[in-house]
Amino acid sequence: MSDVPLSVLFGILALLIILSGFFSSSETGMMSLNRYRLRHLAKSKNKGAIRASKLLEKPDRLIGTILTGNNLVNFAAAALATIISQRLWPDNPDLAVFVNTILFTLIVLIFAELTPKTLAAIAPEKIAFPASRALLGLQWLLHPFVWFVNTIANGLLKLIRIDVNNATPDNLSTEELRTIVREAGTMIPKRHQHMLISILDLEKMTVNDIMVPRNEIVGIDLEDDIEEIMQHLRITQHTRMPVYRGDINNVV
Template sequence: MIWTFAIAILLLLIGSAFFSSSETALTAASRAKLRNRADKGDTGAETALRVSRDSDRLIGAILLGNNVMNILSASLATALFTALFGSSGVAMATMVMTVLVLIFAEVLPKSYAIANPESLASLVARPMSIVMRVLSPIVMVVRAIVRAILSLFGLESDPSKNMFSVHEEIAGALSIGTESGAVDKEDRDRLLGALDLGSRTVDEIMKHRSEIQMIDGDLPPAAMLETVLTSPHTRLPLYRNERENVIGVIHAKDVLRAVHRSAYDGKGDPADAVRDFDVMAVAMKPYFVPDTTSLDEQMREFLKRRTHFALVVDEYGSLRGLITLEDIIEEIVGEIADEHDTEAGHDLKPGPNGEYLIDGAMTIRDLNRALDWNLPDDEANTVAGLVIHMAQSIPAQGLVFSFHGYRFEVVTRKENRITKLRIRPLDPGPSRLNG
């Protein structure tokens, strides 16, 4: 009888260890790694993915099985020790089973599962799926009772509200990897930039209309040609009467090809080629996009249309700015500059007190990326816009503000625009606004 009880307790402890390790392995295993294993032909990983998809049933079956094993083993141990040692056997059984369950049924199997989650998940997935089917009726009853009790307190239990988020999983892994030194900051920024394209719109990165270089369609051909040649841009919007009235977009190569063809066609004086040049003959139809278009959608449109240039308009059709394919790519790889790029950004270097001189038109996202800061960009896209939003006015030159853990000083202001700011982090403390 003693050996029968001992063997039964041992088997129950093994069963408890199985449920404990299964719980840790199936919840801690990376779904991405399991998917990679499944794609390579690991059927156990495929089963693990299927089993862990219904997390509510899985946890219910595991907890039910684990508790049955632990309670039954404790009951048998109590009966055995009571028969052997009398009334003192209860205390002895409690101490012995506490040690055995803690070490062999909880800590040991869970420690191994944490160290090898994907491998163990592939092994336990098949038997765990059988257990889930067998215990399914009991689990359903338990779940119904739990939801009924929670509903009495106005609470809900809906596992579908906490679905696995690939974006959050990758972003969290990248942040942890950067903190540990396993992932470079530049690699993290590029990957996060690519992930965020779907949640960002063109109005966040477009060049504002006040900064767009445009050509007046009523200018003499010689003046137009000179503007095209001196511009650092290859594509320029063409307008007539007012800048809102965009009638086309000209490409520098198209202009030069047309002038060259006219000058050397052998039908007239090459000197007349510029004078008789008709810009509308080479102008492309302008491509307008709404300012609410997401960046990934706009990138697909650029690739599908085989164009790199679009004018951004608001809901009323008014011109707001322009966006290029290069602007979107820069959100992934960072600033792209060439020998003709006069607006290329410079490396931000701290001053004596740790402050940075920032262009007011610099986007908050670019500043956060460059300096690894965490300024909010919910209410404004640019640094100047953030200061104006927080101050609820257009501050005068020389004013100093402190908010979100940073000190902002307005260095220069031109008309209604803040052009230069000096920013530095504050010592940790409560956020405040002074002016």
């Protein structure tokens, strides 16, 4: 490394920081995806959604792949930053270590962690779908190592009685579905929101809430004079009424 120009070392370090940001944003983006929207997009043959769904079928393998790549990149970047600082201050190793620790931590925190993760949390689909292509390739490439690491990690989880193969399903309760409908905003018109919530409220209704008492039923008696029928039609508030002859039970 002593013969490599500093400009080249800085270029490699910048590349490693970018790769670290890729892994950080990929992790946040994949974990922030809306599972119901993802299923809808996958059924609509969206290629990015299909790849992301395939990766999320085995979340332990996905996380293992991302963390393996992220840690390899971060450790390589830390080692390279140490070499660069030693090259910059060869006569003062304590200063080199101090500056490297502070400066490298800030760079990683801003450019490889905070910024990419915030971006991925705000727009998970824009990050996760393109990244899924690279993650599938890395998952295949790192499979032996990831399998080894996951086997140990899953074994430790089983010691505390957690089975990664028996994850909690993404089921919604009635109240959760009602909240989703109410917070849909402009994606679902207000009129449709009221209709959907009314459907959800049907389980709370009784027969008395739905049935109309006989003495309150409004209808048209065909035996009345035509003028009386026309007047009745003009003033009624209903758009549909029963038509009967003589008696309300004789609906025609």
